[in-house]
Amino acid sequence: MVGDFDAAVAMQDGISDRSEAWDFIRAFAAGWHTPLTAGDGVGEEDLRQIEGRLGLSLPTALREAYLLFGRRPELFDQQDPMLPPSGLFVHEDLGGVLCFRSENQGCAFWGVRLSDLGEADPPVVVQARGGWQPFMDKVSLACVELILSETLFGDGPLYNACELPAEVVSEIPQLFHRVALPDYPMWTGDDESPVRWFSAPGLLLRQDGLMAESWLHVRGRTLAHLSSACSTVPGRWAQWQGTEPTLVDELPF
Structure with a gap:
């Protein structure tokens, strides 16, 4: 069933090349x-x-991404969007970075160093607080992360977020399946890093950081899926816990 899709199961053997990345995105x-x-x-x-x-050639993987889903905004244009082809630009740092994604208020950018453009599936860097950092080893992996993040923060009532108490942080891997993406930095800084993904049937979860009060973001395919996650994880939920409102002051973005 559509509502039972489990990202971790679909990616259980990891992603070794861009063909596997595109297959996962299709699924x-x-x-x-x-x-x-x-x-x-x-x-x-x-x-x-x-x-x-x-005055340059796009890496093969970035070209393939645009050709595959470049007109599906629900997949890439919700929170920190992939730029349309007309919006691609070169940032002067690091000897030049071809930027293909932007934080929604322009506070961070994701891109490929000009020196790496000759690779078919080059590494991606992110302009995090404190400077540019390695993000993903391949553009195709960065596109998988893009699809997951933009779906997570999509419009509608099926998203929630929780500040995790210290005793709950270590329990998340026991409660949900770990998605086989490597750890990567959150652009907001070290306190919210590394970022890790989890899933369950009909649920998508992202944990930003490993310390107490790190954030767990959750999206459900249905309200029942979302409610099950909020009921499973004790903590201060941004919108509600189960059926009772428990507001927090602000989200971390």
């Missing part, structure tokens, strides 16, 4: 949204035009 789109179709990507001409404007 995830079908499980959480609607299946990808031939018309869901941008056109080759759009990409050639932007390459001409920038």
Whole structure:
């Protein structure tokens, strides 16, 4: 059933190359949204035009990502969006970084060093507080993370967040399945790093940091899925816990 999709199960052997990344994104789109179709990507001409404007060639993996899902905003344009081809730009730091994703208020950017553009699936860096840091070893992995994060923070009432008490932080891996993505830094800083993903049937969860009062973000495919997660994890939920309101002062973004 659609509502029973489990990201950790779908990625149980990890992702070793960009072909596997695109296969996962196809499965995830079908499980959480609607299946990808031939018309869901941008056109080759759009990409050639932007390459001409920038005077460079896009890495193969980034090109394939745009061709696969570049016209599906629910997959990449909710919180910290992937830039449209017309929005790609080069940041002057690090000898030049081709930026393809932006934090929603422009506080951080994700991109590929110009020196790495010759690789088919190059590493990605993020402009975190304190400077640029390694983010993912491959553009394709960064696209998987993008799809997960943008779905997590999508519109609607099926999202919640919790400040985890110290005694609960270590319990999350026992309560949910770990998604086989490597640890990576949260752009907001060390206190919210590393970022780890978890899932269960119909649930997607992201833990930002490993200390007390780190944040657990949750999205359910249905209200019943979300309620089950909020009832399972004790803590200060941003919107409600079970059926009772328990507001926190602010979210960490």
